[in-house]
Amino acid sequence: MKDVITVAKFTIKEMIKRKSFIISTLIILVMIVVGFNIPNFINSISEGGFSDKLLVVDNDNVFEGQLEALKEADSGYDIEIGKASFDEIKTKIENDEISAAIIIEKQEENVKIRYILEDITMMQGVPEDLMSTFNTLYSNIQISKLGLTQEELESITPNFEFTLEQTGEEEASGNILVMMIMSIILFYAIYFCAYQVSSSITTEKTSKIIETLVTSTSPRTIVLGKTLGIGIVGLIQMIVIVGTAFISAKSFLDPELLNSVLDMSNITPYLAVITIVYFILGYLIYALLYALTGSTISKPEDIQSANSPVAIFAVISFYLSYFTMMNPTSNLNIFASLFPFSAPFCMPFRIMMGLASVTDVVISIVILFASILIVAQVAIKIYSNAILNYGTKMGLKDILNMYKSKEN
Numbered sequence: 001m002k003d004v005i006t007v008a009k010f011t012i013k014e015m016i017k018r019k020s021f022i023i024s025t026l027i028i029l030v031m032i033v034v035g036f037n038i039p040n041f042i043n044s045i046s047e048g049g050f051s052d053k054l055l056v057v058d059n060d061n062v063f064e065g066q067l068e069a070l071k072e073a074d075s076g077y078d079i080e081i082g083k084a085s086f087d088e089i090k091t092k093i094e095n096d097e098i099s100a101a102i103i104i105e106k107q108e109e110n111v112k113i114r115y116i117l118e119d120i121t122m123m124q125g126v127p128e129d130l131m132s133t134f135n136t137l138y139s140n141i142q143i144s145k146l147g148l149t150q151e152e153l154e155s156i157t158p159n160f161e162f163t164l165e166q167t168g169e170e171e172a173s174g175n176i177l178v179m180m181i182m183s184i185i186l187f188y189a190i191y192f193c194a195y196q197v198s199s200s201i202t203t204e205k206t207s208k209i210i211e212t213l214v215t216s217t218s219p220r221t222i223v224l225g226k227t228l229g230i231g232i233v234g235l236i237q238m239i240v241i242v243g244t245a246f247i248s249a250k251s252f253l254d255p256e257l258l259n260s261v262l263d264m265s266n267i268t269p270y271l272a273v274i275t276i277v278y279f280i281l282g283y284l285i286y287a288l289l290y291a292l293t294g295s296t297i298s299k300p301e302d303i304q305s306a307n308s309p310v311a312i313f314a315v316i317s318f319y320l321s322y323f324t325m326m327n328p329t330s331n332l333n334i335f336a337s338l339f340p341f342s343a344p345f346c347m348p349f350r351i352m353m354g355l356a357s358v359t360d361v362v363i364s365i366v367i368l369f370a371s372i373l374i375v376a377q378v379a380i381k382i383y384s385n386a387i388l389n390y391g392t393k394m395g396l397k398d399i400l401n402m403y404k405s406k407e408n
Contacts, residue, residue, distance in 0.1 A: 003218075007225020008232065011200065015233045025237060029244050036248035053078045053098045055089065060106040066141055070133065086116075093118045102130070111138065178267075179325055179349040182275075185242065187318045187345050190279060193234030194286035195307065197226055198294030202303050220380050227287045234283060235276070267352070274361065275348045281368045282344025285375055286314060292379040313341065321346030328353050338364050340371035 015021055054077035056067055071079045080098070089101040093116070103114040113134060115126045293306045321342045324333035328350065336346040337356065343364050350356035356364075 003221045004225045004228060007222055008229035011226050011229025012233055014200070015196070015230060021233075025240070028241055032241065032245050033248050033252075036245070036252045039254070040252055053080055055080050055082060055084065055092065055098045055101040056104070057082060057084055057089070057101065058104040059083055060104065062104050062106050062111055063137065064141060066137060069137060089116055179352055180322065183318075183322055183325070183345050183349060185238075186275065186279060186282075186348070187314075189234060189238040189241075190282045190286055190344060191311075191314055191318075193230055193237075193283050194290050195311075196230045196234070197287045198290035198307055199303060200226060200230065201291060201294035202297055202299075218384075220384070223288070223291050223376075223380050223383050227284065227291065231280065231283050231287065235279065238279065271348065271351055274351055277365070278344040278348055278368075281365065281372065285340060285368065285372045286310070288372070288375045288379040292382050295383040317342035318345050321349075325349060328355055338367055340368045343368050 056070060056079060058067055058081075067081050070081075077100075084092070084101070086103070089098075089103070092098045093101070099117075101116045103116065105112045105114070113126070115130070289310045290307060293310055294303070297303065297306045317339070320332075320339070321336045322345070324330060324336050324346065327333060333346065333350070336342045337350050337360070347356060347361065347364050351361065
């Protein structure tokens with residue numbers, strides 16, 4: 001165990017000293033902070049040179065002086081009621097005094113509403129919320145002229161209550177956007193940390209450092225130490241990135257926007273602990289696979305081609321869990337949460353949705369842990385025989401023969 005810790009410490013020092021690691025981490029953190037500030041940048045630009053004021057002109061008094069009610073409607077505009085000609089409106093828009101205007105005109109049998117903008121290239125038509133607001137207001141004015149009682153008014157304008165229900169026995173809850181974002185973060189954290197194991201092994205083979213390591217300790221210790229060291233660095237990096245994103249969201253986003261778009265109510269300490277557990281286990285199984293592929297090559301330029309099978313398998317496993325979130329109560333989603341290579345990306349979010357019991361989590365972890373032991377056994381055996389191979393890249397047949405020879 002002491003040798004494993006020694007190799008892990010050596011690996012951690014090598015990782016954090018790399019300029020590529022430092023620069024990439026800083027770039028990610030800066031992108032996170034800037035990304036969460038984009039709404040503030042947009043608002044500052046809007047406040048500096050753009051008005052969201054909507055001028056409503058009713059020269060024919062079609063709405064009989066009731067347009068002030070528009071100011072109380074949640075239309076997203078700062079409503080201004082006034083009188084102006086088309087030329088005056090044009091001047092106001094050009095001077096950024098208003099962003100748009102509506103001119104209401106009475107015709108023989110219809111009411112014409114002209115929606116005026118500086119440029120209608122990107123418009124698909126008059127916004128439906130404005131159309132609905134004017135229709136409702138005009139209907140209320142005409143109904144009030146009929147002298148109906150309050151009961152009669154309520155009978156023709158009922159309040160409909162719409163609810164969304166499902167026929168499945170299991171009821172899923174949670175913000176699907178948050179789940180998908182976290183799933184992507186978890187996948188890339190596991191994938192790129194595991195990839196570093198292969199890159200590190202190949203680099204050391206190229207520089208012949210591996211020969212010194214092999215004479216000092218066993219191949220098993222090297223595999224476990226490197227996996228542990230890179231995993232610790234990756235876990236700390238993920239915590240820093242997620243922590244920066246959380247602090248930035250709380251600091252720079254409007255609380256109402258944050259609650260409506262990124263609902264964090266389902267994120268609990270239990271979920272946080274389980275997510276870290278699955279990150280560790282998911283990283284271990286992929287890191288050991290990458291240790292195997294890294295030991296079979298001797299040139300850095302061969303890393304990508306050697307790692308392609310594992311990368312493809314990882315992406316398939318990720319998408320298996322990602323797309324089953326669209327139907328979280330399906331049997332395929334249950335399979336994805338138990339299949340060891342997709343479970344790290346799927347099970348935390350079944351927990352977030354309230355679909356996974358403690359028993360489900362335990363079964364998933366046991367399967368994943370058993371799979372790690374199997375992969376570790378195969379990876380260490382092949383690594384032990386292939387690590388000092390400086391010839392051409394080995395194929396699948398060579399790897400199988402090597403495993404069988406070590407088995408004997």
